Amino acid sequence: MTRSEENYIKTIFHLGRQGMEAVSTNAIAELMETKPSSVTDMIKKLSEKDLVNYKRYQGVSLTDLGTQTALGIVRKHRLWEVFLVEKLDFSWDEIHDIAEQLEHIKSDKLIDRLDKLLDYPKFDPHGDPIPDKNGDFKERDRKLLSEVEIGTKGVCVGVKDSSASFLKFLDRNHIALGHQIEVLEIEEFDGSLNISINQNNMQISHQIASNLYIKINEQ
């Protein structure tokens, strides 16, 4: 598999997760910052290789083989992210671009050894699950902070948007995975929330809340 093929497979995988229908050519093009015509070309190639199901004008979806391939790439990406944070002290807004390169290194043994070095992590630094060697993973039971009621207590377990700008914002405001969060108030007017995080009170916009995942504390 070429690097480019891998990137397409990964993109189709990520787009496919949201809704279950076929992914559109334009959506792929937009996410990959390329042109729809280029996407069509590549889709045909991937279709030849039985990695995607494709009918002209009908969008595209991953085959089982394609899904397994995608999971392998996601596994590599997320393991490298853990490595960068845990072993090389990178901050979570710096790791994506580097992991994007590292995910294309070809060596099963390397990835298995890395997995072992990191002690078989189940989640990456953004809280996303890491598929195991067989592609199996468990999505964590979590809710967006914007969708829980007043009084809810939980722990921050992930972010939906993992852009550098959002992650840097979180850093500046001392919000990190593992922190205890309680929703104290929800403002009717603009949907902003008053929360306590790690004993401190702060006000966050609806936009922030709708990109933070929490795991609600057991009673």
Added chain:
Amino acid sequence: MTRSEENYIKTIFHLGRQGMEAVSTNAIAELMETKPSSVTDMIKKLSEKDLVNYKRYQGVSLTDLGTQTALGIVRKHRLWEVFLVEKLDFSWDEIHDIAEQLEHIKSDKLIDRLDKLLDYPKFDPHGDPIPDKNGDFKERDRKLLSEVEIGTKGVCVGVKDSSASFLKFLDRNHIALGHQIEVLEIEEFDGSLNISINQNNMQISHQIASNLYIKINEQ
């Protein structure tokens, strides 16, 4: 710099080290398992970018810029090799191909952090020196085992040939960096040596001896 450009620069660097004259097109082609005509194409491109000095039919040599570039690549390659051996328990015959991929990852910060994680190693697992951030390195004072006299004592510090087949041979025969070696006898007829290595006596061919570096013990 593209991956391919980097590979050419690295190859020219390695060929340039042996003798100081310009490197021939054919030599590059052979080492890279490509055709001389392809080499000519790339050399022109590198020349445009001021990475090599080139005059038609006269061979090629690295400019200062090219040399610095090459040292950066070599630094990355060798640091990754140390990582693979020290942190992921790879054996020294397995690391070359993987490091060949990892050396193209683009991130200065990554390499500096890796350097730190490994505690700023000065030599790679084959005993070759690792350039520092500025491209500086010190060649170790060493001799080929085939070129010392009877009675010489020293410690194994490197290999000249680092092909997998040679390295596997060394593993099978329990020869590794750091081992104490003494030359007990040299056979006139075929140049084979009788040595003691880590207290054990063994017979090695001239070919083996001419690919093992030792650092002669101080008196």
Added chain:
DNA sequence: ACAAATTTTTAGCTTTGCCTAAATTATTAT
């Protein structure tokens, strides 16, 4: 329903890095 708008595909072109075959330059051997 069907015209307009949008999405997707096709056709044809570009660049990178490689190839083969032929031409050119350098080296060597007598």
Added chain:
DNA sequence: ATAATAATTTAGGCAAAGCTAAAAATTTGT
């Protein structure tokens, strides 16, 4: 010194992966 040999370059092509512009199919709005 010059013919033969070897090394190198040029010319022309190919495949991958991208692009633009135009054509075709689908979806949407009224």
